[in-house]
Amino acid sequence: MSRKRSVRVMAPGKINVSFRMGPQRLDGYHSVASVYLAVSLYEEVTATVRDDDRITVSVRNGSTLPLELDDIPLDESNLAVQAAQLIRSMADRPTGVHLDITKRVPIAGGMGGGSADAAAALVACSALWDTGFSREELVRIASDLGADVPFAILGGVAVGLGIGDQLTPALARKDMNWVLVPASFGLSTPKVYAMADQLREEAGFGATEPEDVDPAVLKAMHAGDVDSLANAVGNDLQAAAMALAPELADILELGVAEGALAGLVSGSGPTLAFLVADRLEAEDLAQRLSDVAGVAALPVHGPVHGARIMA
16 A cells, blocks of 8 residues: 655644743753643644655744744754654654644744644654554654643643643543734743743742642633633743733733633743633634734634644
8 A cells, every 4th residue: 555645734732721830950941730721723734755855844824913934943943843853763664754834823922833833743744654653652752852742742631740741631521712812022931931930039939849730720621610710720930921021911901801701821921811701702802802902812712632634
């Protein structure tokens, strides 16, 4: 049977519904305890066989938002290229491959867009080269690429411990609806973590190892209780992101004033995520934020599936 010449995979961005950060470790990372939620904003990677042995990449904008594609590297520093290299080292009969990435998740926005690209590339190249790896095996392999890549393969809801890569699936009874407000700029994740460390030091607050996530978050998601979830969401990186980008505070305040049940910075930011009661309210809030503040706002829902082969 002939092998496929092309495989297309979609992988979701994520929201950190809850994020606790510990002290910096000897390896430079921070221990975390986070609740990840995969949402309906997808990256797309098409892996196509090349006639030579090269791994190449191209990027296009699949969003209605302006995305700074020039900031994305097209060499071996691209995480999707690294994913292809990693899976090729494990394949029996690999070929060259071209990765065509369609971006929809905000770049450097705290939603794991680059990790979703890597997850999609890993799944696509595994199928293209017929490695036979199961989804569980690909999740384990993905941990070599970064803390958020395994979750982009897994999808749904999960508790992330360690550096975020020790994943335990969790249950959400129903869809949660959110409105995302991407910024016109990105924030460097290392700079946000460094600022969080600085703010803690200035406040004389000693960080402790986060051993688990807030059980109230998991209880609310399990019950599908958005009001309880609104009281439990939180992000230890939020103050740092807002210190680096003070304008985020005004939009957070506006979103809640316009009817959001809660608002928070997504991950390391600067994307903002507003929890709302249902899909209709998500559409209404997105329109109100656009009308009042002139910002781009995207209604999304989750949990959604992880990286999935589409063709």
